Amino acid sequence: MAVTMNDVARAAGVSLKTVSNVLNDYEFIRPATKQRVEDAIAELGYEANLTARSLRSGKTSMLGLVLSDLSAPYYAELASRLMTAASRRGYRVLVEQSGAGQAAERKALQGPFRQLTDGLLFTPLAMDADDISARVGTKPLVMLGEHVVDPRFDLVTMKNQEAAAALTRHLLAGGRRRIAVLGAHADETAGGGGLRLTGYREALAEAGVPFDPALVTKGDWRRDAGAAAVAGLLDAGVEFDAVFGLNDALALGAMHELLIRGVRVPQDVAVAGFDDIDEARFASPSLTTVSPGMDEIAERSISLLLDRIGGTETAASGVHVEAAFELKIRESAP
Amino acid sequence: MAVTMNDVARAAGVSLKTVSNVLNDYEFIRPATKQRVEDAIAELGYEANLTARSLRSGKTSMLGLVLSDLSAPYYAELASRLMTAASRRGYRVLVEQSGAGQAAERKALQGPFRQLTDGLLFTPLAMDADDISARVGTKPLVMLGEHVVDPRFDLVTMKNQEAAAALTRHLLAGGRRRIAVLGAHADETAGGGGLRLTGYREALAEAGVPFDPALVTKGDWRRDAGAAAVAGLLDAGVEFDAVFGLNDALALGAMHELLIRGVRVPQDVAVAGFDDIDEARFASPSLTTVSPGMDEIAERSISLLLDRIGGTETAASGVHVEAAFELKIRESAP
DNA sequence: CGTTCCGGATACATCGTTGCAGAACCGGCG
DNA sequence: CGCCGGTTCTGCAACGATGTATCCGGAACG
Secondary structure, rough: OOOOOHHHHHOOOOOOHHHHHHHHOOOOHHHHHHHHHHHHHHOOOOOOOOHHHHHHOOOOOOOEEEEEOOOOOHHHHHHHHHHHHHHHHOEEEEEEEEEHHHHHHHHHHHOHHHHOOOEEEOOOOOHHHHHHHHHHOOOOOOEEOOOOOOOEEEEEOOHHHHHHHHHHHHHOOOOOOOOEEEEOOOOOOOHHHHHHHHHHHHHHHHOOOOOOHEEEEEEOOOOHHHHHHHHHHHOOOOOOOEEEEEHHHHHHHHHHHHHOOOOOOOOOOOEOOOOOOHHHHHHOOEEEEEEHHHHHHHHHHHHHHHHHHHHHOOOOOOEEEEEEEEEOOOOOOO | OOOHHHHHHHHHOHHHHHHHHHOOOOOOOHHHHHHHHHHHHHHHHOOOOHHHHHHHHHOOOEEEEEEEEEEHHHHHHHHHHHHHHHHOOOEEEEEEEEEOOHHHHHHHHHHHHHHHHOEEEEEEOOOOOHHHHHOOOOOOOEEEEEOOOOOOOOEEEEEEHHHHHHHHHHHHHHHOOOOEEEEEEEOOOHHHHHHHHHHHHHHHHHHHHOOOOOHHHEEEHHHHHHHHHHHHHHHHOOOOOOEEEOOOHHHHHHHHHHHHHHOOOOOOEEEEEEOOOOOOOOOOOOOOOOOEOHHHHHHHHHHHHHHHHHHOOOOOOOOOEEEOOEOOOOOOOO
């Protein structure tokens, strides 16, 4: 068996509780005693049993991260940064993939997964605010992304609308007038897609360019959907001189399809994306996109969640954090 | 407070232990009793406390996954599949990023991380076999990847050498004779890179094409390193008509650099990679590569680890599993 | 000199579950 | 009728830590 506190106590000639006190930085311990305990710990190679500690204290030192699919580059990078940020503060991150399904999201919110964590970072895609509100327990929950924007919940996101507007302005400044949009969803106004679309329309309006619904295509935020959408536009004979993918995967899929069909990027059609995943820099041509300040998002969301867990943050209604963004002008839309 | 077994017991009019027995599928329980307990559980919405269960049983139902960096596409996809495979069998996966550092790898092998998991999937990059052997505890450990191939350890990997040879043969069949290799490491023969390089040399030898060390460049397995390596070759005036990136990231970085410099792919230089990450399909041109049968790797490694945990697999020395591969011929090297 | 106060350590209960041993009950058999 | 073996259920201890209450001894105080 592993070494327990009792063994340490015996070796140090003190009570079990004194060992516990040393470990928990209890204030009133004679230096000599503390030293004896620490020596015993070192000698025996004692390591605290986290499970027992969890049972007693009710804390697990784990944060849950619910996202649709870890293999999506954006989420993979986000998860990686969140883990790093959490680990700096002594927490681990346990990831749960929901596959963007309602059932899985609900389960992550209520089931055993919740029990294993002290707080949740949640990227809801299928559940709506009321549904979440009804099922959210007592443990802290911070929303990521923009599918659910609701004053009841803490939220860390980016300036979606502003960023999309800035990107669209850049395309307009480059002389583009017919900018196709990929990845819209029906009736979505609150989500990230909706906000980005709103930013796009805002920039068009400023420039006096009419909005043409025929240029807006729907689809999942994946490479293959981007390719398919562009294929659809081309086959339908819709004219366009730029493509704005609501995320990078869409834009990269679109760019691939354009190049296959002999459409030159950026000469014939400029392409821009959103997220600045690592791949965007190394695509050919490299992809113009918006960097969402992911480090800031990771840092702020961990901070916010830990403040809630620790009770430092006490705002009754949701705290909304918007990270700064940065335009990344590259070859695909110079 | 949450509902405990005691509450359920009271509600069902049985002892606490009977509730436990029902939950653990104990054989001798009258159907009527079982029903009463199950009704009480449903009515109270009881959920077992996993922490307490872990403390008592010594099992956590979590598997550890140690890899260098979750944001690398290959690892992200692997992690995602491993999680899915594990979840099918009632296990969760806890990921730890080592950043390819020795200290971090050692910590993952011994520290609290180990405690939280029933077994480990380990992708060692910095530690060697003896070091691992000295620090591996009693809990099961399955190696992934090829940096450490040692009869002492269980290992799930792919046919690196065969796959690299097959890919090289394909390039040779296309008339390429000067095939540059990106991503070699000094003196590595056992690791994945070493095996792939060996496969490359094997195919060259078969074809009677001399091996030219000037064509082999070293570097990390990342996009930027691939770009840098190609830049180095071009600047040094080394002639080559094909590039074999030891992984896809390298190949994609290389392709980017080639295209930037006006070298046509595949007309002037063919490019091939290794891993078949999703991005390879959507690159422009799409990337010829080797698919390592990641689903099989995920499935087999989870199976093997669980067999070890459950004591089903009892081979004294390491079990070595090699997943099948598949050549993916695409535009970059038709 | 007796009392109060506090630093320093301890004993015991407790978190929610499972393993072990055994009690109570039942029908069948000698 | 008593004993036996199997079924059904129960009580107690234990997993390894922390919270609460308490105890003890010495310094400070009146």
